[in-house]
Amino acid sequence: MNARAAQPSAPAAANVGIVIVSHSPLVAKGAADMVRQMVGDCVPLAFTGGNAEGGLGTHVAGIAAAIEAAWSEAGVAVFVDLGGAETNSEMAVERLDPARAARVAICNAPLVEGAVIAAAEASGGSSLAKVVATAEELSPR
Amino acid sequence: MHLAAADLAALIALCRAEIDRHGAHLSALDSAIGDGDHGANMRRGLEAVFAERDSIARLPLPAALEKIGLVLVMNIGGAAGPLYGTLLMELGRGLAAQGCGEDFAAALERAVAAVARRGRSGPGDKTLLDVLYPVQAEIVRRSAPGHIAACARSAAQSTQAMQARRGRASFLGARSIGHEDPGASSCALLTAAICGYLAEHRPL
Numbered sequence: 001m002n003a004r005a006a007q008p009s010a011p012a013a014a015n016v017g018i019v020i021v022s023h024s025p026l027v028a029k030g031a032a033d034m035v036r037q038m039v040g041d042c043v044p045l046a047f048t049g050g051n052a053e054g055g056l057g058t059h060v061a062g063i064a065a066a067i068e069a070a071w072s073e074a075g076v077a078v079f080v081d082l083g084g085a086e087t088n089s090e091m092a093v094e095r096l097d098p099a100r101a102a103r104v105a106i107c108n109a110p111l112v113e114g115a116v117i118a119a120a121e122a123s124g125g126s127s128l129a130k131v132v133a134t135a136e137e138l139s140p141r
Numbered sequence: 142m143h144l145a146a147a148d149l150a151a152l153i154a155l156c157r158a159e160i161d162r163h164g165a166h167l168s169a170l171d172s173a174i175g176d177g178d179h180g181a182n183m184r185r186g187l188e189a190v191f192a193e194r195d196s197i198a199r200l201p202l203p204a205a206l207e208k209i210g211l212v213l214v215m216n217i218g219g220a221a222g223p224l225y226g227t228l229l230m231e232l233g234r235g236l237a238a239q240g241c242g243e244d245f246a247a248a249l250e251r252a253v254a255a256v257a258r259r260g261r262s263g264p265g266d267k268t269l270l271d272v273l274y275p276v277q278a279e280i281v282r283r284s285a286p287g288h289i290a291a292c293a294r295s296a297a298q299s300t301q302a303m304q305a306r307r308g309r310a311s312f313l314g315a316r317s318i319g320h321e322d323p324g325a326s327s328c329a330l331l332t333a334a335i336c337g338y339l340a341e342h343r344p345l
Contacts, residue, residue, distance in 0.1 A: 087223035
């Protein structure tokens with residue numbers, strides 16, 4: 001499944017964007033729905049789930065498109081589920097130009113809880129570093 | 142190492158055929174300890190490389206390897222895409238950086254190290270690295286292709302006894318023991334196919 005921008009996000013481009021990457025298109029969409037319920041459209045948000053054929057999995061092009069769709073000059077926080085989602089997200093970030101890549105963070109946080117709490121933090125205008133730190137507090141060190 | 146365009150195109154076709162022939166087996170291995178899609182993912186990746194074989198084969202070897210890596214990354218997906226993609230892209234970049242004084246073994250060593258960083262894995266974690274490390278060591282020793290192929294197969298089999306420490310198989314803990322790692326298995330298949338071709342067509 002290709003990336004979807006969950007809502008038009010133009011008015012919110014000053015806030016950090018949120019990207020959700022799951023192996024499952026349904027999980028990705030469901031997590032994005034929960035984020036949207038929490039913060040409305042004041043945070044750029046996009047999600048991607050599934051492999052290139054729409055089955056369970058992840059793929060770099062879909063992740064790259066989601067980062068593009070949720071792009072914010074303040075940066076983008078990416079939330080992933082299992083291993084391949086993380087390494088494929090790394091590959092997608094490395095393919096950005098370096099100035100942009102430096103403004104994308106892949107978060108070590110649970111997908112749903114991390115995305116929701118990060119979006120709440122982002123909606124207040126926090127920096128990328130603050131958004132990431134808030135989400136990563138959810139993960140055991 | 143110098144490869145003619147025809148050799149590179151033939152190697153791509155050979156690797157694709159090998160993965161196609163063993164795709165169901167790779168997925169069965171993956172079903173036992175993972176999500177069961179390794180064969181399908183590898184097939185998708187090799188089909189994509191095969192589709193671009195003519196333009197890839199026209200490139201100098203370093204650029205061709207980097208391009209193959211990129212195509213694999215964009216098409217395999219899963220856990221294997223970033224690992225095989227990193228291996229080929231770093232190998233290509235390493236050979237390109239060396240210019241004329243190509244040292245394949247040194248470039249491969251750095252590429253394998255990059256795969257380890259990408260997967261945050263090391264020896265004995267039950268991954269394709271458990272094939273790549275011994276293969277790389279044999280290449281340093283300038284072993285014959287037939288010996289390298291046998292070493293790759295035996296290394297893949299030896300992952301049966303290992304407990305997975307990375308990837309989804311690690312969720313199974315000790316229950317991952319007794320199954321060959323699918324990534325190690327595909328890596329050995331590809332290594333053996335390439336070595337078989339080199340032994341037949343380009344005696345070293």
